[in-house]
Amino acid sequence: MALQEVDFETPDFDVYPVRHDLASATSGDTGIHITWSDGWESWFHFLWLRDNCPCAECVHPVTREQSFEIMSVAEDLRAAAAHVSGDGALEVAWAGDGHRSRYHPGWLRAHCHGEASLRAPASTRRLWDAGLDGAVPSFGHDTLLVDDVAALRWLESLRDLGIALVRGVPVREHGLVPLIERIAPARWTNFGAIWNVDVSLEKNSNAYTALELPLHSDLPTREYMPGLQFLHCHANEARGGDSLFADGFRIAEALAAEDAEAYDVLTGEAVEFRNTDPDCDYRYRVPMIRLGPDGRVAEVRIGNFLRGPYDVAPERMGPLYRAYRKLVAMTRERRFQIRFRLAPGDMVGFDNRRILHARTAFDPGTGYRRLQGCYLDRDELHSRIRILDRRLRARDMSPG
Amino acid sequence: MALQEVDFETPDFDVYPVRHDLASATSGDTGIHITWSDGWESWFHFLWLRDNCPCAECVHPVTREQSFEIMSVAEDLRAAAAHVSGDGALEVAWAGDGHRSRYHPGWLRAHCHGEASLRAPASTRRLWDAGLDGAVPSFGHDTLLVDDVAALRWLESLRDLGIALVRGVPVREHGLVPLIERIAPARWTNFGAIWNVDVSLEKNSNAYTALELPLHSDLPTREYMPGLQFLHCHANEARGGDSLFADGFRIAEALAAEDAEAYDVLTGEAVEFRNTDPDCDYRYRVPMIRLGPDGRVAEVRIGNFLRGPYDVAPERMGPLYRAYRKLVAMTRERRFQIRFRLAPGDMVGFDNRRILHARTAFDPGTGYRRLQGCYLDRDELHSRIRILDRRLRARDMSPG
Structure with a gap:
């Protein structure tokens, strides 16, 4: 349905289809009660409504950031009058300063306090195990651009x-950059913004050797562990050097079900992750499995070669090693792993705070192997998803 | 005291003075018991010792990252023999594979599980209020370099x-960069890596207007809110435009003491911070006062103009507004604030996840005002502190 042909101000850059009309507005003791054309009812607190007034005086018309200050009205602010206007807006005249606000019905319905979906957004997270082998979603580079x-x-x-x-990423120096910048510029770390995974003499990470790298997360040594990692294959001619992945959240879930004691240790006991070289010394103390405020797994950190010496109390050392070994053993079970071999032009992207990655050892004498990679943060991923979604919805709603 | 003149391997890049000698080593059921020359006693779990073997086979000699895998030994690993060597090391021969490990006494003492200081590092945090006015530590740019x-x-x-x-930062385009890079390269955000705060026609933030900016944090709209912010003054000729700061942790502490109900709401209720423009849409839901696992304040986010519409349950709306207003009111109390005026060449740096900053409105008709700024993360600050500290300790211990 198209936006009504009226001149509504909305406080942000998004689009709000008007699927239901306002039927009535009644001012109560602490807020305004609304009924809608479909029978739905909403209630809005006075301060909330005043706080969200979209007029040019309250929201800077260019930045769309608020210039109104909640402290400039009384805590017991009330509406002097509230009604539905001829063109379908909620109009409120405020007691005290006499300010007038006008609310777009599509915006208002989308922000109804009573819409339970607003307060508990359904998780889109889909955990996986070895069943995903051969079925990782694949996209064409040129199309994505x-x-x-x-x-x-x-x-x-x-x-x-x-x-x-992603297939068909141009095999050249920084060939992954244009696609990455569809999201945001790569995040700098002490390994640079764009880094090469090949056998280097000046090593500051085991990644730059031919060693096997068991399933791990990158940079668990940072509080701000990178959210996304991309690895773009330039050459993979050596014997060995296959890629393995496992869903750390799925493993954590299985651990909780199969060894609750180990799960409790790993979610409760903070340990130090550490990465040092002559010019840096990153350390961060955190449980290997970090739970969010909702009690769900929010982050998994595993890095055998990126741990500081454990410094828990002596009596906790035995249980900690038992739990840690259990977790590592689970990462090595086939039931959780997917495995593939990157070919030149392939780029794999993954959530570095959730997905564990590994490469098998390779023999640099049998051929050249080179990946080029970078990091991004989840904030950038989520922002880009919202922008693409906003753009597609605006297109759907446009008359042309 | 200098390192003993012996060829000890240590597993990292740090230096470990030998202040006490090993007196004896006795192997028990689950670990090794050590007595020291000063009477101190230590106990080390077998798996911990094996995990921390510093030999070139277990730790890559160049990267100093572990190549040993804890899974390659048995869970009930034991020492076959343990003794103090002639040159003062702890030497252990392992049952099973017969691997031999040799531990530096300075390193071992520094990692004694029983040293309570290791497990509960004293906080160096010093909260402040208006008493800091005029007493903010100040440093000279050229000396710092x-x-x-x-x-x-x-x-x-x-x-x-x-x-x-910092005083005397060269007033030129990117004049702050060499000093910032003493820590690390500036962090990119959607505002760029180095950004200018002046009056701009193409605005995507109220920062780029002449409006008053009340006390706030920058980018609370990100999960990965920047840890440090630097503002370098190029010109400050306009009337107005003074700088205000307050310690958000100090205010949170006062709120807990003076209005426990508001404190509970603001530490418990997640609200959305939001910043959108035509090409980005950053949102993050988190309590305004976020507590760490230790129950202490870990982060404060305040940004009047960077909030999404509150979407808590209807019955929580009144208490949330009351608590939010209380917090904002406290940020405006003189008892918490310091105030100064940046002059050309001055650069203020602050912890953006703790310290609130503000500028008074200014009149762009009365003169030019321009700041140049950037962000860094706490991870980089802490790494650089450890490196400088390591370097100074190595210098103190060198014979020359």
Whole structure:
């Protein structure tokens, strides 16, 4: 349905279809009660309504940031009058300063306090195990650069499954950059913004050797552990060097079910992750499995070669090692793993705070192997998903 | 005291003075018991010792990252023999594979599980109020560039007080960069890596207007809210435009003491911070006062103009507004604020996750005002502090 042909101000850059009309507005003791054309009822607190007045005096018309200050009205602010206008808006005249506010019905319905969906957004997270082998969503590089629908599907796969493949990324220095910048510029770390995974003599990470790298997270040594990692294959001619992935959240869930004691230790006991070289010394103390305020797994950190010496109390050392070994043993079970071999032009992206990655050892004498990679944060992923989604909805709603 | 003149391997890049000798080593059921020359006793779990073997086979000699895997030994690993060597090391021969480990006494003492100081590092945090007015630590730009002791003091001030001033930063485009890169490269955000705060026609933030900006945090709209912010003054000729700061942790502490109900709401109720423009849409839901796992305040986010419409349950709306207004009212109390005027060449740095900053409105008709700024993360601050500290300790211990 198209926006009504009226001159409504909305306080942000989004679009709000008007699917239901306002039927009535009644001012009560602490807020305004609304009934809608479909029988739905809403209630809005006076301060909330005043706080969200979209007029040009309250919201800077260019930045769309609020200039109104909640402290400039009384705590017991009330509406002097509230009614539905001829063109379908909620209009409120405020007691005290006499300010007038006008609310777009599509915006108002989308922000109804009573819409339970607003307060508990359904999780889009989809955990996986070895069943995903051979079925990782795959996208074409050139399409992603120009097609917003494909780009949105790609980013949703990174958000929900935590992994996605792209084929046909140009095999050249920084060939991954144009696609990455569809999201945001790569995040700098002490390894640079764009880094090469090949055998280097000046090593400051085991990644730059031919060693096997068991399933791990990158940079668990930071409080701000990178949210996304991308690895773009330039060459993979050596014997060995396959890629393995596992869903750390799925493993954590299985651990909770199969060894609750180990799960309690790993979610409760903070340990130090550490990465040092002659010019840096990153350390962060955190449980290997970090739970969010909702009690769900929010982050998994595993890095055998990125741990400081455990410094828990002596009597906790035995249980900690038992739990840690249990977790590592589970990461090595086939039931959780997917495995594939990157070919030149392939790029894998994954949620570095959830998905564990590994490479098998390779023999640098049998051929050249080179990946180029970078990091991004989840904030950028989520922002880009919202923008693509906003753009597609605006397109759907446009008359043309 | 200098390191003993022996060829000890240590597993990291740090230096470990030998202040006490090993007196005896006795192997028990689950670990090794050590007595020291000063009577101190230590106990080390077998798996912990094996996990921390510093030999070239277990730790990559160049990267100093572990190549040993804890899964390659048995869970009930035991020492076959343990003794103090002639040159003062703890030497252990392991049952099973017969691997031999050799531990540096300085390193071992520094990692004694029983040293309570290891497990509960004293907080260096120093909260402040208006009493800091006129007493913000101040440093000279040119000295900081070359003097590690001064640089360490500067960074410790940023860590502990959350604020520090630097004078004499060259007033030119990107004049702050060489000093910032003493820590790390500036962090990119959608405002760029180095950004200018002046009156701009193409605005995407109220910062780029002449409006008053009340006390706030920058980018509370990100999960990964920047840890440090630097503002370098190029010109401040307009009437108005003074700088205000307040310690958000100090205010949170006062709120807990003076209005426990508001404190409970603001530490418990997640609200959305939001910043959108035509090309980005950052949102993050988190309590305004976020507590760490230890129950202490870990982060404060305030940004009147960076909030999404509150979407808590209807019955929580009144208490939330009451608590939010109380917090904002406290930020405006003189007892918490310090105020100064930046002059050309001054640069203020502050902990953006703790310290609130503000500027008074200014009149762009009365003169030019321009700041140049950037962000960094706490991870980089802490790494640089450890490196400077490591370097100074190594210098103290060197014979020359």
